[in-house]
Amino acid sequence: MATRASSANAYLLVPIVLMAALLGTAVIRGPSLITESGIGSAVIVAAPVILATYALMVLAVAGRGTVDLAVGPLLAFINVVIVKLSTAEILSSPIATFIVAIGLGMLYQLLFALIVIWVRVQPIIVALSGFLALTGINLVILPRPGGVAPEFMMSWGAGTTIFSPVLVILVVATLSWYLFTASTFYTNLKMMGYDERAAWTSGVRTDVVRIGAHLIAGVYVGLGAICYTALISSGDPTQGQSMTLTAITALVLGGVALSGGRGGVTGALLGAVSLWLIGYVLATFNFGAIQAFMTQMVYGIILVLSLLLTLLVPVIARYVSFISPWSAFLVLGVIVLSIMMQVGTFDTYAEVAPVAVEAATSERYFLIEPARVAADGFRISPVQAFALIAGLGAIAIVLAARLVDAESGARKMGPFLYLFVAAMLIALFVAIIVQPDSSLFGVPK
Amino acid sequence: MTERSDTRGRVSVLPMPKSIALVWLNIGLSLVVAAIGLGVGFAQEVSAQRVILFTILTATVLFLLLNYIVAAFEANAAARAEETEDELEERSGRARKLWRNNRVLIIAMAGLLVLYLLLTASIPEFRSIKNLIGFLVLELILLFAFKVSGQFASGRSAFIGLIVLFALIVISAFSIEGFLSGPNIKAILLFAAFLGIASVGQTMVALLGGLDLSIPFVIGSSNIALLFLITLGVPSFVAFGFILVLGGIVGLLNGIMSYRLQGQALIVTLGSGFALAGFTQIMTSIGSQFAGNVFGTVPKWLSNLAAMNGKFIGMNFPPTIAIWIIIAIVMIIGLRTTAWGRNLYALGGNRRSASLIGVSEFKYWVGCYTISGVFAALTGSLLLGWSGGAFIGVGDPYLFTTLAAVVIGGTSLLGGNGGYGFTVIGVLVLQVLTSFLQGIGLQYEWQQFIFGLLILPMVALYGRSPHIRATV
Numbered sequence: 059m060a061t062r063a064s065s066a067n068a069y070l071l072v073p074i075v076l077m078a079a080l081l082g083t084a085v086i087r088g089p090s091l092i093t094e095s096g097i098g099s100a101v102i103v104a105a106p107v108i109l110a111t112y113a114l115m116v117l118a119v120a121g122r123g124t125v126d127l128a129v130g131p132l133l134a135f136i137n138v139v140i141v142k143l144s145t146a147e148i149l150s151s152p153i154a155t156f157i158v159a160i161g162l163g164m165l166y167q168l169l170f171a172l173i174v175i176w177v178r179v180q181p182i183i184v185a186l187s188g189f190l191a192l193t194g195i196n197l198v199i200l201p202r203p204g205g206v207a208p209e210f211m212m213s214w215g216a217g218t219t220i221f222s223p224v225l226v227i228l229v230v231a232t233l234s235w236y237l238f239t240a241s242t243f244y245t246n247l248k249m250m251g252y253d254e255r256a257a258w259t260s261g262v263r264t265d266v267v268r269i270g271a272h273l274i275a276g277v278y279v280g281l282g283a284i285c286y287t288a289l290i291s292s293g294d295p296t297q298g299q300s301m302t303l304t305a306i307t308a309l310v311l312g313g314v315a316l317s318g319g320r321g322g323v324t325g326a327l328l329g330a331v332s333l334w335l336i337g338y339v340l341a342t343f344n345f346g347a348i349q350a351f352m353t354q355m356v357y358g359i360i361l362v363l364s365l366l367l368t369l370l371v372p373v374i375a376r377y378v379s380f381i382s383p384w385s386a387f388l389v390l391g392v393i394v395l396s397i398m399m400q401v402g403t404f405d406t407y408a409e410v411a412p413v414a415v416e417a418a419t420s421e422r423y424f425l426i427e428p429a430r431v432a433a434d435g436f437r438i439s440p441v442q443a444f445a446l447i448a449g450l451g452a453i454a455i456v457l458a459a460r461l462v463d464a465e466s467g468a469r470k471m472g473p474f475l476y477l478f479v480a481a482m483l484i485a486l487f488v489a490i491i492v493q494p495d496s497s498l499f500g501v502p503k
Numbered sequence: 504m505t506e507r508s509d510t511r512g513r514v515s516v517l518p519m520p521k522s523i524a525l526v527w528l529n530i531g532l533s534l535v536v537a538a539i540g541l542g543v544g545f546a547q548e549v550s551a552q553r554v555i556l557f558t559i560l561t562a563t564v565l566f567l568l569l570n571y572i573v574a575a576f577e578a579n580a581a582a583r584a585e586e587t588e589d590e591l592e593e594r595s596g597r598a599r600k601l602w603r604n605n606r607v608l609i610i611a612m613a614g615l616l617v618l619y620l621l622l623t624a625s626i627p628e629f630r631s632i633k634n635l636i637g638f639l640v641l642e643l644i645l646l647f648a649f650k651v652s653g654q655f656a657s658g659r660s661a662f663i664g665l666i667v668l669f670a671l672i673v674i675s676a677f678s679i680e681g682f683l684s685g686p687n688i689k690a691i692l693l694f695a696a697f698l699g700i701a702s703v704g705q706t707m708v709a710l711l712g713g714l715d716l717s718i719p720f721v722i723g724s725s726n727i728a729l730l731f732l733i734t735l736g737v738p739s740f741v742a743f744g745f746i747l748v749l750g751g752i753v754g755l756l757n758g759i760m761s762y763r764l765q766g767q768a769l770i771v772t773l774g775s776g777f778a779l780a781g782f783t784q785i786m787t788s789i790g791s792q793f794a795g796n797v798f799g800t801v802p803k804w805l806s807n808l809a810a811m812n813g814k815f816i817g818m819n820f821p822p823t824i825a826i827w828i829i830i831a832i833v834m835i836i837g838l839r840t841t842a843w844g845r846n847l848y849a850l851g852g853n854r855r856s857a858s859l860i861g862v863s864e865f866k867y868w869v870g871c872y873t874i875s876g877v878f879a880a881l882t883g884s885l886l887l888g889w890s891g892g893a894f895i896g897v898g899d900p901y902l903f904t905t906l907a908a909v910v911i912g913g914t915s916l917l918g919g920n921g922g923y924g925f926t927v928i929g930v931l932v933l934q935v936l937t938s939f940l941q942g943i944g945l946q947y948e949w950q951q952f953i954f955g956l957l958i959l960p961m962v963a964l965y966g967r968s969p970h971i972r973a974t975v
Contacts, residue, residue: 125769127903173959178967180917183910183958186903191955197948258971299902303773310770317766348785355781361774362760369763 069313069320071386072367073328076311076360078390080335082397087342092398095218100334102214102289105224106133108330109231109282110305111312113163113275115326117181118309120271121251121318124181125309126170128188129279130301134294135192136162136283141205141293152210156284163280164273171272175265189302196295205293214288224285231281235323238274247271252319307357308333311364313371336360392456395482399445448485520573529569537562608649612642633678640670649964660913660921663964664928671935679942686811687938689820693811695934696827697889698901698908699927701882703834704754704875705905706926710838710851711871712918713768717757718879718905720776721750722898724783725883727797730893731787734799743805747880753779754876758869765868772872784895797893809888823885830878834923847871851919907954908933911961 090096110129117124126132136159143149149158166188173184214223238244246267250257258264287293312329314321337353345352520526537558544554602609619638647666675682701718708715725746732742753775761771787797807813813821838844849857850867858864879898886897912929914921936957940950 123766177959177963178970179959179962180968182916183962186906186910187955187958189903189955190907190951190958194948194950194952194955197946198952201948254971255974264971306770306773310767315766316770348788351781351784351788353781355778355785358774358777358779358781362771362778365764365767365771365774366760 069315069368069371070325070328071371072364073312073325073332074387074390076364077328077332077335078394080332080339081394084335084339084342085394085398087339091338098219098222100338101228102222102224102285104330104334105228106282106286106289107301107304107308107334108228108327109278109285110301111308111326111330112231112235112323113278113282114305114309115312115314115321115323116271116275116278118314118316119247119251119318119321120268121254122174122181123316123318124174125185125306125316126188126275127182127185127302127306128166128170128192129305130303131189131192131196131298132163132166132279133283133286133301134196134296134298135166135199136280137287137290138196138200138205138293138295140283140287141207142199144208145205150208150210152208155208155211156280159284160277160280163278163283164276167272167276167279168269171269175268189298193298196298200293200295203290203292203294203296207287207291207293211284211288212291224288227281227285231278232323232327239322243267243270248319250319304333305330307361310361313368333357388456388459391482392452396449396452399449444485448482452482519570520577522577525573525577526570529566529573532569533562533566536565605649608645611645611649615641615645633674636677637674640674644670660964661925661928663961664912664925664932667961668928668932668935671932671939675935675939675942679939682938682942689824690811691934691938692824693809693821693889694937695930696823697809697882697886698904698934699827699930700823700830700878700885701901702905702908702926702930703830703878703923704871705909706834706912706914706921706923707847707871708768708875709909709914709916710847710918710921711868712851712916713761713765713868713871714906714916715757715772715872715875716769716902717753717772717776717779718875719898719900719902720780721753721876721879722883722886722901723895724779724898725750725880726887726897727787727893727895728783729884729887730797730799730801733802734797739802739805743884746884747877750876750878750880750883751873752876754873754879755869757876758872761872762865762868780895799893801887801891805884805888806891807888809885810891811889823889826885831923831927835927838922848919853919904933904954907958910958 084091091100110133113129114126117126139162140149140155140159143158144155149155170181170184170188173179174181216222246257246262247270249260250262250264250267254264257267308330309321309326310316310329311332312321312325312327314325314329336356340349340353340356343352520529540561541554541558544557545551615638619634623634644666647663672683681687701722705715705718728749729742729746732745733739737745757772757775760775761768764771807822808826809821809823811821813823815822815825838847846857846862847867849860850862850864854864882901883898887893890897908929909921909926910916910929911932912921912925912927914925933954936953937950940953945953
């Protein structure tokens with residue numbers, strides 16, 4: 059039973075492994091990633107791509123080979139419309155901006171759905187048509203990058219804190235998908251994507267489901283456009299094509315099936331973040347003049363390789379059925395988080411002078427930094443205490459989790475896993491935030 | 504009744520309608536149109552020989568065309584009359600039936616009329632004879648596309664494409680000074696040749712139900728790699744051949760990698776294209792202080808091959824056009840008559856039955872991608888001759904235009920339907936439209952916008968998939 063159950067999500071193995079490897083490398087190569095501003099700016103830079111990938115994911119799940127090539131130009135279209143309206147001082151309040159952005163996204167996607175349903179042209183052709191038309195009209199609206207974003211967005215793109223409004227948008231978008239998966243509509247959507255005829259014959263109103271899927275995608279594109287506007291604080295009509303290509307790449311890296319019926323925000327999120335991490339890791343190497351070409355080449359190679367790896371997923375799922383994606387996530391997550399903590403705290407220990415022989419017991423056993431001990435006696439800093447506790451706690455929880463995992467079958471680890479991962483993430487964030495100089499554990503910027 | 508088996512849809516190369524009255528009608532119509540042409544020609548003070556030559560040409564071509572259409576109509580009407588003799592009593596609700604059968608056409612034509620009237624009423628500058636002609640031609644296209652093209656079951660998209668092409672040329676010739684001048688036609692054909700050669704591979708891959716998005720990257724890469732090799736001192740002919748082989752190898756790899764991932768061929772080729780473009784730029788910038796840029800002189804023969812002032816065996820047009828024509832003839836005849844071509848259609852139509860009669864899917868899939876790579880490399884090399892300088896982004900406009908040309912021509916992206924002849928029509932439509940839009944002073948962004956809006960109705964006319972209830 060466990061084998062069959064685990065194969066439902068086996069496609070997530072590739073993105074999880076990829077993401078873990080990349081995150082580990084990224085943290086080691088560029089430790090400044092795990093500072094408050096590092097993570098904050100990462101969230102803001104990655105958010106538009108993540109949301110665009112979500113939109114593509116919903117459409118891909120809806121089947122018929124729907125890859126909305128126009129997602130990038132649509133995002134840019136909403137971006138330039140917002141900027142144009144805001145420059146003309148028609149649009150200033152947040153609520154109106156959100157309504158305009160989401161409304162435009164939904165309107166376009168509604169049109170898309172109606173054409174696919176009534177005119178019955180292949181979605182890829184509608185997408186191609188939309189791509190060309192929107193790319194053109196973007197340049198008409200705003201011939202060159204410029205303009206000003208609405209006033210309230212100005213502070214969003216700074217990226218100095220983790221808990222920016224962009225993160226809130228991202229979290230809400232992700233959580234609402236998880237809520238959505240509990241509905242019957244989602245089941246119908248997956249069924250329609252997997253086999254539209256079967257869904258139709260069993261009474262699913264496929265037209266309604268398709269329109270619904272497109273509307274959801276429209277909302278995601280609208281949110282993505284808001285994040286993008288916040289990121290660049292102005293309008294840019296030229297980034298549509300690269301945004302489309304990036305989002306499609308992220309979609310595929312996340313293991314979403316372009317043939318329909320398989321996918322979720324987990325995969326899309328992993329894919330988009332992996333893609334961002336590839337860029338980050340490459341940026342830490344210094345290739346000089348050929349940096350951009352190297353990035354392009356590695357993008358391409360990783361894209362092709364991850365596609366070829368998905369061919370191996372059925373094989374892996376057959377022979378290694380005891381590895382469920384969730385347990386892989388757990389194990390790799392712990393490894394990566396410990397690497398992050400290790401890197402983050404590295405300098406704290408590296409600065410340390412050799413422990414004196416006459417040091418107190420606690421110093422000898424826990425390697426607590428004597429150099430920073432005040433003259434009036436030993437005092438452990440709250441961050442160090444926290445790191446210590448978190449490390450020990452992680453080890454204990456991993457052991458417990460392994461037991462629970464073995465007990466409960468492979469499909470889902472239930473709330474325990476979620477709680478554990480959430481606790482680890484919150485711990486990391488808290489550690490970053492309590493740091494007075496906003497750089498984790500004293501890593502120099 | 505005796506010719507019953509002969510009546511349905513059999514149209515020979517030069518058909519004649521059976522009814523003599525119709526033949527006379529056609530002759531009359533052709534002569535009237537030719538006479539109008541004659542009058543207009545003399546009014547414009549064109550030289551008399553040319554006017555007479557064009558009048559005769561117009562009359563002949565129009566006569567043949569009308570005969571062709573009328574014969575097809577006659578054959579179908581005869582076949583239909585036999586079938587529906589006993590259903591004549593259903594003619595009571597004739598008006599309703601007319602509406603039901605033609606509602607899309609009527610709505611479209613009415614919509615166009617309203618749009619035209621609105622524009623005419625609101626914008627004073629819009630009230631010109633050119634725009635009236637343009638409007639009438641558009642209405643005619645709609646009528647033809649819906650009513651006449653149905654008579655040609657197999658070549659429907661080609662018919663619509665040709666009508667659109669014809670209408671575009673007529674509208675452009677009326678509204679743009681010097682549209683039909685020699686240099687402009689040469690320019691249109693030259694750019695059509697680049698696009699056409701680049702679309703060869705896309706057409707063949709689409710016939711199998713795949714997509715190749717690596718074409719623009721192969722074009723850009725071969726463009727800079729060729730100049731790089733030439734500046735290294737490799738003899739230019741050798742370098743040219745070498746680049747074609749490299750393009751073929753890239754295509755081969757694409758084919759092998761995407762064979763098991765056919766649904767995701769789009770992404771595989773995109774990824775390999777990225778990798779290729781990055782790799783080529785890294786290779787060409789090693790040991791050079793201009794990162795990614797290659798400077799050098801293009802050999803004379805290559806410039807002559809593709810530049811606007813090129814000579815082809817003494818004639819005053821670049822050989823690229825001749826190359827394209829040869830490729831097109833070979834492709835059209837090859838796909839229609841050779842076993843290889845027929846097997847390609849068989850595979851595109853139904854994989855399973857094709858493989859049951861012993862057609863290797865793998866060989867054909869990889870073969871098509873290899874050809875695609877070779878022709879993309881050829882386009883890149885020719886573009887080097889045209890521009891005289893290497894630039895990686897030279898292929899970028901071809902990312903979706905090759906796809907658009909294939910789709911507008913009428914080759915189905917699902918495979919098994921279409922051909923290179925259709926793509927040629929699609930390429931010409933795109934190029935003539937581009938030239939027209941440039942001629943009336945529209946910017947690049949408006950051109951793109953109109954391309955986007957054009958693709959949808961073109962495909963909707965012939966590329967609709969059946970309703971789901973028809974497939975269960």
